[in-house]
Amino acid sequence: MSTSSESAEIAATDDDFWNVEGIVGELGQIRRNWRTTNSHHAEYGTEGFPSRVRLAKVAEELCGALFPLRLGPDFVRLHNEETFVTQSLQIALSRLQAQVRLEMHYSAERKHEVEEQANAIVLAFSRQLPEIRRLLDLDIDAAYRGDPAARSLDEVLICYPGLLAIIHHRLAHALHRLGAPLVARILSEIAHGSTGIDIHPGATIGRGFFIDHGTGVVVGETAIVGDNVRLYQGVTLGAKDFTSKSSGESSGALVRAQPRHPIVEDDVVIYAAATILGRVTIGKGSEIGGNVWLTHSVPPQSRVSQARPLVAHVQTGNATPSAASLN
Structure with missing residues (x-):
């Protein structure tokens, strides 16, 4: 025995309450227009x-x-x-x-x-x-x-x-x-x-690769990662500039399949939320600190960290704070 809600559902379906036929027709026209506009993709699939x-x-x-x-x-x-x-x-x-x-x-x-x-x-x-x-x-x-x-x-x-x-x-x-x-x-x-963890299949990764925790890690298509490299959560090995600067291409045209991601040499450690952009090289044995934003190469055995934070000391009744860096 069907319930009143089931009967209403059947009635709505029978009467095409949702105008499904009209929606199907409109979607079909959109698909045909897309295939005409993108003829080089038309046979895909x-x-x-x-x-x-x-x-x-x-x-x-x-x-x-x-x-x-x-x-x-x-x-x-x-x-x-x-x-x-x-x-x-x-x-x-x-x-x-x-x-x-x-x-x-x-x-x-x-x-x-x-x-x-x-x-x-x-x-x-x-x-x-x-x-x-x-x-x-x-x-x-x-x-x-x-x-x-x-x-x-x-x-x-x-x-x-x-x-x-x-x-x-x-x-x-x-x-x-x-x-x-x-x-x-x-x-x-x-x-x-x-x-x-988002690793493009085109990225080249060496032996002994370790991603600790991992959430939010991004490794771009043309990145090259050496042996014994360790990444922590939130690290990005990304591209700096997606637009073409070569003549003959329209302004803002994407450059595809070009080296645009970092090279990370052997024995490098990159700590949480560090962002390294562009075709830069992180030299062997380097250590990149957390939250660092890096767009240039660094030599082997480098230690890169963000600026020391400042702490303001405010005395009661004194509106003028003094600042000291954390050691």
Whole structure:
């Protein structure tokens, strides 16, 4: 027996109370206008786009294959570890191939080669997985050594959001370099959404990378980060100027795929909320203090900090304060 609210809902639907047909028609016209205006994008997605939902599952399966006992399902034990990894990789790589194929369909110049291109990319990617695991082991060790609150390597891998972001970045960076930038970007954004850490898949990151706490960290597309670098929450490795200054381009036109993000050399520590902008170099072994705003290069072994704060001492009945810097 239906309730009065259910009856009202059915009546409204039957009478097109919401004017859905009119809205559908207007939305359709907007889409057609957009495709006419942006004809160079018109064929994009005719076969579908890579799916964020499916790639999230691929990422989960790859994490399990890389670290079966710690990031795999709870039924994995030493006796069935190899079987689980074999099955996980077969499934994950097949699903990944399907997503790469969708990207290739609209980016490839020769459509009949899409299947071959997708197969080649995923095959090359699969061969990089052992090296990715080696790099991740160094990242885990760096986090354990760099954080006195960490009680074990297992805790670092299972609990630290920085490690999840780095795992996704290592996988995404490989795909980005192999020619699947959209799939790579989706993998990065999946980690961004769950950790608050935004690393563009184009960024090059060396061994032993550690992000402590992590929320709000941004690493831009053309950033180059050396070995044994540590970042804290809120650090930005960003671009300073997005506009083109070359002749022949309209004012304010964006420059794409140009080096515009910092180079951070080996053994650098960058503390919370520091912002480093532009194609500047932070020399080896340097330490950048919290809340620093930096737009120029610094030599190796530099120590950069913000100005000392001032404290005003106000005496009762005296309107004239005296100021002293904090030591």
